[in-house]
Amino acid sequence: MITVQEAEQIINRHTIQLQSEEVPLQQAAGRILEEQVLADRDFPPFNRVTMDGIAVKFSDLENGIKVFNIAGIQAAGVAPMSIDQPGQALEVMTGAVMPEGTDTVIPYELISISENDKKATVVEALTTKGKNVHYKGSDRPQGSVILKSGTVIGAAEIGVAATVGKSTLSVRKAPKVAIVSTGDELVPIDQNPLPHQIRSSNAATLVTCLKDWAIEPGVYHLGDDLQGTTSTLKSLIDTYQILILSGGVSKGKFDYVPQALGSIQVKKDFHRIKQRPGKPLWFGTHESGTIVFAFPGNPVSSFMCFHRYLKPWLQRCMGLSVPVMQAVLTDTIYFKPALTYFAQVKISLEKGILYAQPVEGHGSGDLANLADADGFIELPAAKTRFLKGENYPIYPFRSKI
Amino acid sequence: MITVQEAEQIINRHTIQLQSEEVPLQQAAGRILEEQVLADRDFPPFNRVTMDGIAVKFSDLENGIKVFNIAGIQAAGVAPMSIDQPGQALEVMTGAVMPEGTDTVIPYELISISENDKKATVVEALTTKGKNVHYKGSDRPQGSVILKSGTVIGAAEIGVAATVGKSTLSVRKAPKVAIVSTGDELVPIDQNPLPHQIRSSNAATLVTCLKDWAIEPGVYHLGDDLQGTTSTLKSLIDTYQILILSGGVSKGKFDYVPQALGSIQVKKDFHRIKQRPGKPLWFGTHESGTIVFAFPGNPVSSFMCFHRYLKPWLQRCMGLSVPVMQAVLTDTIYFKPALTYFAQVKISLEKGILYAQPVEGHGSGDLANLADADGFIELPAAKTRFLKGENYPIYPFRSKI
Numbered sequence: 001m002i003t004v005q006e007a008e009q010i011i012n013r014h015t016i017q018l019q020s021e022e023v024p025l026q027q028a029a030g031r032i033l034e035e036q037v038l039a040d041r042d043f044p045p046f047n048r049v050t051m052d053g054i055a056v057k058f059s060d061l062e063n064g065i066k067v068f069n070i071a072g073i074q075a076a077g078v079a080p081m082s083i084d085q086p087g088q089a090l091e092v093m094t095g096a097v098m099p100e101g102t103d104t105v106i107p108y109e110l111i112s113i114s115e116n117d118k119k120a121t122v123v124e125a126l127t128t129k130g131k132n133v134h135y136k137g138s139d140r141p142q143g144s145v146i147l148k149s150g151t152v153i154g155a156a157e158i159g160v161a162a163t164v165g166k167s168t169l170s171v172r173k174a175p176k177v178a179i180v181s182t183g184d185e186l187v188p189i190d191q192n193p194l195p196h197q198i199r200s201s202n203a204a205t206l207v208t209c210l211k212d213w214a215i216e217p218g219v220y221h222l223g224d225d226l227q228g229t230t231s232t233l234k235s236l237i238d239t240y241q242i243l244i245l246s247g248g249v250s251k252g253k254f255d256y257v258p259q260a261l262g263s264i265q266v267k268k269d270f271h272r273i274k275q276r277p278g279k280p281l282w283f284g285t286h287e288s289g290t291i292v293f294a295f296p297g298n299p300v301s302s303f304m305c306f307h308r309y310l311k312p313w314l315q316r317c318m319g320l321s322v323p324v325m326q327a328v329l330t331d332t333i334y335f336k337p338a339l340t341y342f343a344q345v346k347i348s349l350e351k352g353i354l355y356a357q358p359v360e361g362h363g364s365g366d367l368a369n370l371a372d373a374d375g376f377i378e379l380p381a382a383k384t385r386f387l388k389g390e391n392y393p394i395y396p397f398r399s400k401i
Numbered sequence: 402m403i404t405v406q407e408a409e410q411i412i413n414r415h416t417i418q419l420q421s422e423e424v425p426l427q428q429a430a431g432r433i434l435e436e437q438v439l440a441d442r443d444f445p446p447f448n449r450v451t452m453d454g455i456a457v458k459f460s461d462l463e464n465g466i467k468v469f470n471i472a473g474i475q476a477a478g479v480a481p482m483s484i485d486q487p488g489q490a491l492e493v494m495t496g497a498v499m500p501e502g503t504d505t506v507i508p509y510e511l512i513s514i515s516e517n518d519k520k521a522t523v524v525e526a527l528t529t530k531g532k533n534v535h536y537k538g539s540d541r542p543q544g545s546v547i548l549k550s551g552t553v554i555g556a557a558e559i560g561v562a563a564t565v566g567k568s569t570l571s572v573r574k575a576p577k578v579a580i581v582s583t584g585d586e587l588v589p590i591d592q593n594p595l596p597h598q599i600r601s602s603n604a605a606t607l608v609t610c611l612k613d614w615a616i617e618p619g620v621y622h623l624g625d626d627l628q629g630t631t632s633t634l635k636s637l638i639d640t641y642q643i644l645i646l647s648g649g650v651s652k653g654k655f656d657y658v659p660q661a662l663g664s665i666q667v668k669k670d671f672h673r674i675k676q677r678p679g680k681p682l683w684f685g686t687h688e689s690g691t692i693v694f695a696f697p698g699n700p701v702s703s704f705m706c707f708h709r710y711l712k713p714w715l716q717r718c719m720g721l722s723v724p725v726m727q728a729v730l731t732d733t734i735y736f737k738p739a740l741t742y743f744a745q746v747k748i749s750l751e752k753g754i755l756y757a758q759p760v761e762g763h764g765s766g767d768l769a770n771l772a773d774a775d776g777f778i779e780l781p782a783a784k785t786r787f788l789k790g791e792n793y794p795i796y797p798f799r800s801k802i
Contacts, residue, residue: 043767046596052656093656095599108652139770147772159771163599165600190566196497199565224476251453254494299560325750366541368540368541369540371557
């Protein structure tokens with residue numbers, strides 16, 4: 001058995017290369033950008049009016065002019081008009097181009113307009129030339145990088161890409177993943193199990209977990225049969241980049257997974273970790289590059305192994321940084337075995353502090369307990385008492401902020 | 402103009418009723434559960450073996466028996482076998498039913514097995530009856546609520562629902578939403594704008610924001626034309642439960658939105674909030690029940706208004722609690738105007754504390770700036786100095802944990 005840290009190091013030595021693919025802009029949310037997005041022109045693309053009011057030449061104000069003749073209206077989306085006489089002004093609307101011959105906008109709030117004779121009287125003086133104008137190129141000059149490669153694409157990035165005319169984006173391609181549940185005791189969700197059977201739930205859970213990464217896995221089931229297990233795994237190794245197995249890795253007589261994987265040249269990098277839950281985790285690599293995570297069949301163990309090992313590894317494969325998050329324990333936990341303990345916790349944020357509150361469990365096999373929790377807190381093997389107020393790493397499985 | 406708090410109170414008085422709908426289990430992630438999910442049988446459904454080893458009668462151990470005759474193997478997924486003689490045992494596999502006549506599992510680690518004569522010798526004694534057995538119904542008795550109505554469905558809940566055979570779930574139905582951008586200056590993403598035009602980006606951003614709520618909005622564009630605006634809005638009011646407009650709510654001559662909405666009996670609940678950005682926000686209600694949020698056209702303002710007003714309101718409509726999150730400022734911010742200031746911040750978590758670091762902006766109109774930020778921090782109008790180390794509410798637009 002190895003430690004949690006050793007397991008993590010081994011797994012992280014085996015990140016895989018992912019290709020890129022072009023997707024429509026509206027399908028790019030949540031994906032990792034695989035190109036630099038550049039400003040296709042200056043931003044703003046013209047000297048842009050930022051307040052509704054009148055556009056004037058500031059020197060007119062300096063020369064004491066207080067009443068302006070309104071020569072017309074410069075609407076947004078219309079080519080620039082122009083003025084060339086002292087004392088002339090144009091009404092301008094937010095988003096419009098600054099008319100030629102003007103340099104300053106006086107907002108409606110600071111003028112009074114006589115609609116009869118089309119005159120605007122300045123009620124309150126402006127002191128700065130260029131006021132209420134957003135200058136061409138002042139945000140981003142043409143050609144500058146406005147979205148960096150490697151960015152996680154969110155709603156803001158979709159807006160930025162739209163602005164520069166990107167109706168498709170190059171994103172990191174999702175890996176090809178197979179989820180393989182094992183065990184004769186499992187029946188499909190829509191069947192009624194016999195008294196000694198249970199419904200398969202790990203595959204459904206893992207499919208959901210992978211959705212965040214735009215992964216649409218193949219889903220398979222294997223009975224407790226060495227020959228069938230071996231031949232199916234062999235064909236899956238050829239087809240997929242990542243195999244996620246659940247079950248069949250304990251010490252049971254029918255736990256054929258390690259043996260089957262060995263016989264098809266999947267190199268075992270480790271089997272069993274000093275942790276609870278999730279002790280039987282098996283990890284290996286095939287010379288084709290396919291990575292195999294064989295999780296325990298226990299639903300809580302499998303869920304924990306996904307969040308502690310597979311998810312951060314996947315983030316690394318995607319080129320993302322993976323900061324370790326910590327939270328403050330709200331209650332003291334005792335745990336005696338010399339194993340790293342992943343306790344289920346409810347996570348809350350109060351006045352800027354992230355708290356982890358242990359959830360009373362019905363036992364590690366109780367999947368329903370996870371519905372009351374938000375994540376796992378990692379309590380190191382070296383200690384037995386984890387005090388209220390201490391910080392420990394957390395692995396949330398629900399987004400809290 | 403009203404305050405941020407007044408605006409929020411008015412908006413929250415107008416939550417809408419949403420129906421429920423039945424969706425396939427794998428499409429239920431991220432939705433709000435609209436039913437109680439019950440345990441369809443006891444969990445575990447049988448006395449379940451939790452370690453690979455041998456099942457024995459504990460009284461045999463108490464009577465000093467150290468060597469057991471192995472009568473067979475009880476695999477997982479197989480109907481229970483039985484023993485009836487003192488000194489008999491059955492090999493048992495994790496997940497199997499406890500054989501009849503046994504009550505305790507001795508794991509392989511504590512015995513040595515002679516395969517020749519099928520005998521197991523106890524190397525280390527067990528002291529507790531019932532060890533390594535997970536008793537029928539000990540997690541959840543049949544009929545107990547295992548998922549509460551109102552729960553946000555995540556991967557764990559999908560697994561729980563699968564376990565009890567729910568291949569569909571009743572969830573809160575997404576509202577019918579129309580996104581309506583306005584303004585003659587806007588051209589579609591895939592067109593090359595003239596020098597005085599810009600590409601439409603708010604609709605793409607808002608579509609992405611709404612995806613988290615399983616909302617697939619209709620998307621419309623209106624030119625700066627009172628009659629067209631009025632007639633289109635009238636038909637949208639009849640079709641949709643929520644209208645999200647962007648642009649056309651400032652003081653400009655062609656800002657027809659408030660006038661058009663008024664003429665089709667959308668009651669204005671407020672217009673303009675003492676805030677930056679987002680001052681021109683307009684909110685109203687129609688007697689049909691349709692709610693209208695009219696956001697400013699500025700992309701940053703529109704994005705802020707979504708996260709500060711519309712998203713929490715939507716969460717309330719979905720029946721979710723909406724806790725106010727806070728983060729600790731990493732730098733002092735000065736802001737003089739008597740407005741609530743929503744500063745863009747980068748959010749990070751360090752040793753259990755959530756920090757908000759102000760992002761140097763190129764100006765509030767600079768959408769690309771949002772790519773460097775994770776959320777807005779709300780700095781109240783009553784103060785002008787917001788000190789490093791102080792807590793303020795945050796509105797993240799990127800999931801950080």
